[in-house]
Amino acid sequence: MIKLNRTNTLQFFNLLKETENVLIFSHVNPDGDAVGSSLALVAAFKSININTKVVLPNRAPENLRWLPNFECIVEGLSKSNVKALIETSDLVICVDFNQSSRVEKYAALLDECTKPIVLIDHHQNPKLNATISFTDTSVSSTCELVHLILKQNPDIIFNENYATCIYVGIITDTGVFSYSSSHAELFQTVIELINLGIKKDYITQQIYNTQSENRLRFLGYTLNERMIVMPELNTAYIFLTLEDQKKFNYQPGDAENFVNYPLTIKDIRFTALFQERENDVKISFRSEGQFKVNQFAEKYFNGGGHVNAAGGKSHISITETLENFIKHTKEHAHEI
């Protein structure tokens, strides 16, 4: 059962009454939940005459750019421009992350921010210093949490634009109801979204069936040439070199879902994706069942996240990173 802190909710709504301009932050490499929760707040706040802008550290992927009110987002703005935006805002809201490092170049702006900060998030171990915090790891997504909070505000008028954004965050953070979605309340939320007029099948099409031919061929290449299966460890991993990415004209988000594919192999319960970048190696981890990939990511790869979905980084070569990964996976084999 999801429990909201009533005092927090009332404090937040009181704050909104004195607010004209809101600035929303979400995390680097924004996903459906980051963009969805930001734009759902934009749509809801329009109905109570609050101007809202959304700051993202870098560009959102193509399959999210059709979302209603997308024009309220500014991507990759300079630090000084974002600083100016904070100064003209009454309230800052952080969604779908809980430590300032997740907004990269804007981290110091949040750490030093003198405006009230409201945090809405569903990750573990919040480290962000907020005036009001809504953090709950039992919800599917930040979008679900946003809806549970906002629906208690009698002044807000909800519409299809709002509901579309909430739905996008829910489906992208649950793999269309495959995981993190076993609580009945979530489906109550979905009923409410459908009653607000969302075009459920159209949304799924826009999110999942709009990729380029090139991206699909990149996936084919990756699975064929760059996936290593270690059945004795119930583990599989994928690695992508800079050269691979160049060959397929890699665009941000192109490898977004790749890490999930090896999990579809029978008896594979732990997967990782290693993506070489100019200055580091970006790593994603997924697991099925009890193996806590957030702890694995935190302990060995400067990362963290959820029990079954986490990320990390490595600052040594991709070859050495893979060697370390195999070594540590062997050490944890009994847990997988």
Ligand SMILES: [Mn+2]
């Ligand atoms: Mn999320």
